[in-house]
Amino acid sequence: MIISILVGVFVVLLFMGMPIAFAIGIAAALAGLSYSVFLDNPFVIDNVTLVQRMLFGINSFPLLAVIFFVFTGAIMARGGVAERLVKMAEVMVGRLPGGLAQINVMSSMLFGGVSGSAVADVSSIGRMMIKAMTADGYAKPFATAITLASATMGPIIPPSIAMILFAYLAGNVSVAGLLLGGVFPGLMIGASLLVYAYIHGRLYHPTKTPILTLGEKVRRILEGMGGLFALVIILVGITSGAFTATEAGAVAAVYALFLTMLVYRQVGLRDLPSILWESCLTTAVVLFLIATTSVFTYIVTYENIPDWIAANVLAITDNKWVLLLLINLLLLLVGMFIDQTPALIMLVPIILPLASQLGINLVHLGVIMVINLTYGLITPPVGTSLFVGCRIANLPMTALILPMLPMLLVMFAVLMLVTFVPAISLWLPQQFGFAS
Amino acid sequence: MRAFNQFCDLVRGLVRVFTLLVTAALFAIVISTVFTRDVLGWVYSWTEEVPRYLLIWMAFMSAAICVDVKDHIAFDYFYQRVPGLAGKLVKSLVNIGIIGFGWIMVRYGVEFVQDFGADGMESIPFTNIWYYPALPISGALIILFAGRDLLNLWFAPELRTQPASIALEAE
Numbered sequence: 001m002i003i004s005i006l007v008g009v010f011v012v013l014l015f016m017g018m019p020i021a022f023a024i025g026i027a028a029a030l031a032g033l034s035y036s037v038f039l040d041n042p043f044v045i046d047n048v049t050l051v052q053r054m055l056f057g058i059n060s061f062p063l064l065a066v067i068f069f070v071f072t073g074a075i076m077a078r079g080g081v082a083e084r085l086v087k088m089a090e091v092m093v094g095r096l097p098g099g100l101a102q103i104n105v106m107s108s109m110l111f112g113g114v115s116g117s118a119v120a121d122v123s124s125i126g127r128m129m130i131k132a133m134t135a136d137g138y139a140k141p142f143a144t145a146i147t148l149a150s151a152t153m154g155p156i157i158p159p160s161i162a163m164i165l166f167a168y169l170a171g172n173v174s175v176a177g178l179l180l181g182g183v184f185p186g187l188m189i190g191a192s193l194l195v196y197a198y199i200h201g202r203l204y205h206p207t208k209t210p211i212l213t214l215g216e217k218v219r220r221i222l223e224g225m226g227g228l229f230a231l232v233i234i235l236v237g238i239t240s241g242a243f244t245a246t247e248a249g250a251v252a253a254v255y256a257l258f259l260t261m262l263v264y265r266q267v268g269l270r271d272l273p274s275i276l277w278e279s280c281l282t283t284a285v286v287l288f289l290i291a292t293t294s295v296f297t298y299i300v301t302y303e304n305i306p307d308w309i310a311a312n313v314l315a316i317t318d319n320k321w322v323l324l325l326l327i328n329l330l331l332l333l334v335g336m337f338i339d340q341t342p343a344l345i346m347l348v349p350i351i352l353p354l355a356s357q358l359g360i361n362l363v364h365l366g367v368i369m370v371i372n373l374t375y376g377l378i379t380p381p382v383g384t385s386l387f388v389g390c391r392i393a394n395l396p397m398t399a400l401i402l403p404m405l406p407m408l409l410v411m412f413a414v415l416m417l418v419t420f421v422p423a424i425s426l427w428l429p430q431q432f433g434f435a436s
Numbered sequence: 437m438r439a440f441n442q443f444c445d446l447v448r449g450l451v452r453v454f455t456l457l458v459t460a461a462l463f464a465i466v467i468s469t470v471f472t473r474d475v476l477g478w479v480y481s482w483t484e485e486v487p488r489y490l491l492i493w494m495a496f497m498s499a500a501i502c503v504d505v506k507d508h509i510a511f512d513y514f515y516q517r518v519p520g521l522a523g524k525l526v527k528s529l530v531n532i533g534i535i536g537f538g539w540i541m542v543r544y545g546v547e548f549v550q551d552f553g554a555d556g557m558e559s560i561p562f563t564n565i566w567y568y569p570a571l572p573i574s575g576a577l578i579i580l581f582a583g584r585d586l587l588n589l590w591f592a593p594e595l596r597t598q599p600a601s602i603a604l605e606a607e
Contacts, residue, residue: 017515018530019508021499025537047544048551051571054541055548058495059488064466067459067491243470250466273456280459281507284498288508291495339509381513 001038003303006031006296020342021285025054025292031299050295057294058287061246062168062175066286068249069159071279072230072256073115078275079260079267081227082124085110088224091217093194094209098201100136101146103209104129105197108150109190110224112157113231118377118385121151126392138205142403144393148378149407150193151385155340155374156367157186159234159252162340162374164245165286166366169348173362175245176238177434181367181425185418189371192410226263230255239432286341293345300349310354320358324419327351327365328372335376339384343373363435367425371415378404437592444584448504451577455497462490481559489557489567496570500577503534504584506597527589534582541575548572 006027013023029050036046076082089106096102107125115121126147133143155162158179167175201207212220230252237243237251260267267275300306317323334343348369355365377385380397390397418424429435469483502508518526549572553565588596 013530013533014511015514016526016530016533017510017512018533019503019510021508022534022537025540026533029537029540047540048548051541051544051548052552055492055568055571058492061484061488064462064487064491067462067494068466071463242474246466247470250463250470253463254467276456276459277452280455280494280498281502281505284495284502285507285509287491287495288499288502291499337511342509382511384509 002031002034002299003305005034006299010296020338021289021292024289024296024342024346025050028292028295028299032295053295053298054291057291060168062164062244063287063290065164065175065244065246065249066161067279067283068246068253069116069161069164070282071276072159072249072252073117073120074275074279074282075253075256075260075267076114076227076230077120077124078271079256080264081114081260082107082111083128084220084223084264085114085227086125086128087220090209091212091220095211096198096201097206097208098197098204099207099209100129100133100138101143101197101201101205102194104133104143104146105150105190105193108147109153109157109187110228112151112153112155112186112190113159114227115154116159116161118151118154118374119388121154122147122385122388123392125151126389130393136205136207139403140393141395141399142200144389144395145400145403145407146193146197148385148389148400149404149411150190151389152371152374152378152411153186153189155377156182156189156371158182158231159249160370161286162344162370163366165290165341165344166348166370167245168290169345170352170362170366173366174429174434176432177363177429178366178370179235179238179245180429180432180434181363182370183428184424185367185371185414188414188417188424189411192414193407196407196410226259230259239434289342289345293342296346297349306350306353309350310357313354314357318358320360321420323354323358324360324368327355328368328415328419331369331372332375332379335373336379337382338376339382340370340373340377343376344369361422361426361435363429364422364425368415368419371418375408375411375415379408437587437595440587441584441592441595444504444580447577447580448501451497451501455494455501458490458493458497462487462494465490485557485559492567493570496574497577500574500581503578504581504597524589528586531582531586531589535579535586538575538578538582541578542572545569545572545575 009030010023010027013026014020029047032046032050086103086107089103089110093099093102093106104125107129108121111121111125130140130143130147134140160179160182163178163182164175167173167178233252233255234248237248238245243251313323334347351365351369355362377383380386380401386397390400426435465483465487469479473479515526549565549568553563553568555564557564585596
């Protein structure tokens with residue numbers, strides 16, 4: 001009864017277009033009210049408890065990492081790092097067939113190690129590469145599709161806000177383990193798209209970029225390394241135990257300020273308030289969702305829903321591989337309609353007990369969930385990165401479906417590999433002692 | 437309507453300045469803590485606790501502004517396609533829902549502050565009155581900004597902010 005109200009109200013409000021955080025909060029408030037009206041039990045969750053849980057839901061030191069990583073990504077995107085990474089990528093893959101498509105993918109792979117955001121990737125790399133590829137004779141839908149597909153590496157390759165969120169929601173999973181767990185899957189997505197761009201280049205677009213002098217190559221690589229050093233700070237800082245994830249984010253933010261203001265000189269003091277404000281708004285969207293969802297989760301847990309779902313699913317199958325396949329399908333479907341952050345916040349508490357009962361490693365599960373929901377950012381009808389890509393290219397969503405299809409198939413194959421070969425996501429964290 | 441919109445803009449500007457100051461303080465504390473611990477070998481006991489409270493202020497103030505600039509994530513695929521008067525009614529209902537939730541935040545947030553605001557913080561000699569009010573104040577701002585959108589919808593549609601996704605699709 002209570003759960004029917006909770007889910008029913010949420011779904012109705014969701015389809016009405018209510019912001020998800022408010023839809024969840026209102027559904028939880030009405031469900032709380034139902035305890036006293038229908039069940040004569042006003043003590044489960046009254047409205048004072050609701051506001052208390054909202055406040056305490058985000059009273060967490062690890063969540064501070066979110067704003068630092070968002071700020072680092074924002075200032076790097078604004079400070080000329082993306083342009084330098086594109087030039088570095090040209091040195092690395094520009095001479096292969098389909099040179100510009102290769103550069104597009106490689107740039108996203110490198111920028112993913114700086115921004116942690118697919119949307120930042122599409123808006124910064126996409127702006128440059130879609131224009132350059134179209135001028136070089138590529139069809140605009142193909143150029144946009146490959147930009148979107150390669151942007152999915154952003155939230156998978158560390159630093160990753162989605163991985164930090166998963167660690168916070170799961171409770172006892174190492175952030176460092178999750179960040180390291182995303183390295184190989186992210187690189188595999190990049191490699192598979194590079195192979196696809198190579199084959200496409202051989203068949204339809206064999207143009208290569210001009211030969212660069214050795215001095216120019218060295219200069220470009222050194223300039224690009226400046227941006228990538230933020231990734232080194234984060235990974236080395238966390239894996240060595242020198243920093244927590246929050247502190248690593250803070251140090252990376254200071255480094256990003258130093259690099260973009262003093263070395264590249266593309267960000268001035270006057271730009272800082274707007275970059276900081278942009279970071280505040282992005283972070284607030286995530287934290288407010290966590291705040292309202294903590295009430296939702298409280299009711300779901302009080303009603304033993306995760307255990308009920310676990311028991312019912314386990315009655316159908318207790319094979320962990322079948323279960324992982326079902327989780328993948330569920331997440332891909334959810335990702336088509338709901339953005340990554342709310343989907344993660346709502347589904348982790350539900351899927352986690354099920355996965356734990358079947359002995360699925362939580363770092364493995366976290367990587368799988370993040371990959372699935374990241375793919376959702378570029379699949380219609382709702383995908384934040386998809387919207388940004390369409391805007392930059394000035395194309396309707398429907399124009400991207402056909403050119404994106406083979407790329408999605410390639411990415412799905414990588415997802416299946418990551419799902420059924422746990423070593424891909426677990427080997428690196430295990431080497432550093434962050435996963436069992 | 438213009439005067440009311442100007443008032444809302446003024447409030448938004450003030451909240452922005454306050455939030456930026458809070459966030460700058462948060463950054464300064466965490467960054468200086470890394471420096472004092474790793475370089476000087478000591479830390480103040482409150483450097484883990486105070487940034488959390490600053491984060492709460494930042495989050496709730498910015499979340500209210502996100503209502504005004506329509507930054508909150510929504511599944512608005514169908515919502516934006518409902519035509520004419522029906523569309524206006526759906527948008528109005530959404531705003532009324534947001535105002536209702538803002539009212540819960542204000543009404544019960546104030547009660548929560550009154551009941552528990554005098555409790556002490558963990559590592560500093562202050563009471564929770566310094567951070568609990570973030571929630572009811574955010575609720576009041578949410579009511580103001582959703583109210584602005586509701587009024588603009590009926591009386592000054594040209595002043596309405598478009599949701600980010602629609603602005604993107606429209607281009």
